[in-house]
Amino acid sequence: MQHTALIFDLDGTLIDSAPAIHAVSNAVLTARGYSALSLEEIRGYVGKGAPHLVRCLLSTAGEDPEGALFQPLYNELVARYETDVAGNTLYPGVRAALERLAAMGCALAITTNKPRAPAVAAMRHVGLDDLFTVVLGGDSLKTRKPDPEMLHEAQRLLGRPRALYLGDSEIDAESAQNASMPFLLYTEGYRKVPVHELHHAISFNDYDMLPGIVEGFQWP
Missing domain, CATH: 1.10.150 (DNA polymerase; domain 1)
Structure with missing residues (x-):
């Protein structure tokens, strides 16, 4: 890892x-x-x-x-x-899964089309801001997802030779495809189409599954 x-x-x-x-x-x-x-x-x-x-x-x-x-x-x-953050909540199991992944040696980044300052404020509110060494927002670069630049920049900043992208939506699936990056689909988010219509390597509906998925991932 x-x-x-x-x-x-x-x-x-x-x-x-x-x-x-x-x-x-x-x-x-x-x-x-x-x-x-x-x-x-x-x-x-x-x-x-x-x-x-x-x-x-x-x-x-x-x-x-x-x-x-x-x-x-x-x-x-x-x-x-940046101030009205009370409605943001973690999906079940997220914190524990991220801690396990970090302990496994994975490097973690956020790439969101939300502006960076509100993204960091939301992360701080739910207690995630200490786990990510890289946070890129929609105003961090000249482009936004589904352009692949944000994903490539996050991988570059993390300094790892291989990367998985994890998201929930059509935009995320397209971003991963444009970046030639394997995509793990969280199925309980905001997607508008059935799972089978989205290009993805693996889908999951429970964060307890994620460390095992990452550990056992078969790279092309």
């Missing part, structure tokens, strides 16, 4: 952040007089970064997603992201 980097998505993979994103989104919408949205609507907007989320919110509110409201709404949302 000394040669292995494990690169994780964050939202829908390690933490259930949809309730927090739902609360923040509705706070910025209702403060401007727009109607609140349901949790399911907001969950459907998660995964492609804060700019995409804001454009979806504006479109749903009947506004131009590229218009004058975009920047102020984006600024308000990101500012709240």
Whole structure:
């Protein structure tokens, strides 16, 4: 395991952040007089970064997603992201699995399309910030997932010759494929299509399974 980097998505993979994103989104919408949205609507907007989320919110509110409201709404949302963290919760078994993987010698990184500062705030809230030596957010590089640059940069920073990518969604599956990196799919997150429709090496629904999956992974 000394040669292995494990690169994780964050939202829908390690933490259930949809309730927090739902609360923040509705706070910025209702403060401007727009109607609140349901949790399911907001969950459907998660995964492609804060700019995409804001454009979806504006479109749903009947506004131009590229218009004058975009920047102020984006600024308000990101500012709240860093402080309104109460709705973020760990998926069961995550902390114990990550501790075991670290003890096995794996190097751990986060690559998320969420801006880096809110991502770190959410990780700190759920008690994960001490386990990851690399955290890349949607504003860390010039590109976001599914572009492979973020995954390649995380592996480079971790300094390991081989890497697995772990995520929960269509964007994550596409990112891993674009990076030519084996993909482990956590099935209890925010994906919108059946498991069999996503390109992946192994799927799992329980973090207790993950250390064994990584230890026994058959590299091509």
